[in-house]
Amino acid sequence: MGAQLLNGAIIAAKLTEIVKQDNKEFQSLYGVTPGLTVIIVGDDPASKVYVGRKHRACTEVGMNSEVVRLPEMVSEEELLQEIDRLNADSAVHGILVQLPVPKHINSEKVLERIRPDKDVDGFHPINVGNLCVGKENLVPCTPYGIIKMLEICNIPIAGKRAVIIGRSNIVGKPMAMLLLARHATVTICHSRTKDLAAVCREADILVAAIGKPEFVTKDMVKPGAVVIDVGINRVNEKLVGDVDFHNVNDVAGYITPVPGGVGPLTIVMLLHNTLKAAKLQFSK
Numbered sequence: 112m113g114a115q116l117l118n119g120a121i122i123a124a125k126l127t128e129i130v131k132q133d134n135k136e137f138q139s140l141y142g143v144t145p146g147l148t149v150i151i152v153g154d155d156p157a158s159k160v161y162v163g164r165k166h167r168a169c170t171e172v173g174m175n176s177e178v179v180r181l182p183e184m185v186s187e188e189e190l191l192q193e194i195d196r197l198n199a200d201s202a203v204h205g206i207l208v209q210l211p212v213p214k215h216i217n218s219e220k221v222l223e224r225i226r227p228d229k230d231v232d233g234f235h236p237i238n239v240g241n242l243c244v245g246k247e248n249l250v251p252c253t254p255y256g257i258i259k260m261l262e263i264c265n266i267p268i269a270g271k272r273a274v275i276i277g278r279s280n281i282v283g284k285p286m287a288m289l290l291l292a293r294h295a296t297v298t299i300c301h302s303r304t305k306d307l308a309a310v311c312r313e314a315d316i317l318v319a320a321i322g323k324p325e326f327v328t329k330d331m332v333k334p335g336a337v338v339i340d341v342g343i344n345r346v347n348e349k350l351v352g353d354v355d356f357h358n359v360n361d362v363a364g365y366i367t368p369v370p371g372g373v374g375p376l377t378i379v380m381l382l383h384n385t386l387k388a389a390k391l392q393f394s395k
Contacts, residue, residue, distance in 0.1 A: 123375035146175035153183035205231035205385035254286035256376025274314035319353035
């Protein structure tokens with residue numbers, strides 16, 4: 112029979128229409144078009160692709176979009192000065208620095224320089240702290256997109272056992288906070304978790320975000336579980352996730368594909384955050 116496929120592209124299209132309508136209402140109310148500025152440092156091919164997708168997505172929903180391109184050897188201070196300029200620009204409502212940045216730049220310092228109410232990635236310590244105490248202002252886009260996917264597909268969260276493989280600040284930790292806020296019982300697993308397979312088999316909702324190709328196998332999944340694959344790995348010129356899709360598909364109740372699962376949701380939640388950032392700035 113196989114699991115029910117959670118098609119990220121279809122869900123993202125629905126969310127995009129919601130953001131587009133909300134954006135029209137915001138513009139009608141305030142006479143202002145929300146604007147996102149993305150800073151990219153260097154010529155990393157993957158980063159250029161991601162930035163291009165974000166730019167096109169903004170245009171699709173009627174938002175302003177600017178890309179600031181800085182050379183690979185730009186100094187950390189010059190990058191911070193560019194962020195300061197954007198922080199002070201009232202036409203810029205969202206700021207995103209495309210990661211990774213070159214090794215000579217301290218990414219933590221860069222992310223902390225962005226104004227919290229313009230931090231559409233949700234990585235600033237103030238936004239992280241807000242999330243931890245239950246205030247979902249600007250939330251990291253990938254885990255927030257996963258929550259929206261579950262909600263749109265009417266997959267219950269409250270009372271469920273959720274297991275997250277991976278403890279990154281980008282996915283694992285915020286994912287745990289979002290699920291906890293919706294009354295799931297949450298376990299975060301990592302490289303030192305003992306008997307990882309046994310812990311995973313307890314999950315009603317299993318989120319894999321560790322960057323290891325096809326790491327999650329059939330024997331790690333509870334029959335009927337919801338399996339969310341956040342991984343993107345290139346193996347023999349083919350993109351695969353952190354889940355052994357073809358075999359896990361036989362036992363899971365729901366599963367996301369790679370590509371076409373979580374990825375499209377990340378970008379639409381960036382649009383959502385840009386609009387939310389504009390609202391935060393105009394509510395002051």
